[in-house]
Amino acid sequence: SQKIEQNSEALNIQEGKTATLTCNYTNYSPAYLQWYRQDPGRGPVFLLLIRENEKEKRKERLKVTFDTTLKQSLFHITASQPADSATYLCALAGGSSNTGKLIFGQGTTLQVKP
């Protein structure tokens, strides 16, 4: 079955450092990979989308890479700030077996300390 794995342990880093979160998947060939941010008790918010034929995507301090051979995406936040503290979810979409739905990972919680 399709499976997405994100590090379930919280990631703690110091303000100003780069945070790197990992998303691995198996038994799936997605057309898109998406990253969402979720604050406690609130709905996820879409951040970035990367397509299967793209290696890297950037938006301000965010960078996403997508390696379809390794079946892995890395999500980077550069110059991290305490306001970046949240849970980050990756989600897969597209592909022949999953039209119209997203498959979400469980999320990794990031804590940025001042």
Place this chain on the structure above:
Amino acid sequence: DADVTQTPRNRITKTGKRIMLECSQTKGHDRMYWYRQDPGLGLRLIYYSFDVKDINKGEISDGYSVSRQAQAKFSLSLESAIPNQTALYFCATSDGTQGTDTQYFGPGTRLTVL
């Protein structure tokens, strides 16, 4: 005003009661989804609808039913609530014409079944 709204935001009910959670959107999207989120289990899809006449079961539809009253409204019902349905419930929408399945979430409903 928020693009995706959910009512109620919080609800406490008793075992065996019928309860309805409502979702409305002003984004003009054709696709709508209901998820539940439990600690450690991530987001799980309950039902989804690609248009008013199209309703589909997700991975955990048992004990739930839905109604798509209009393009903008999608309701989730628990016919006879049980304690293990205590969770955070999210409604989401997506624009099916874009092909990316990017989803936009409501603020959530925190449901407690005693």
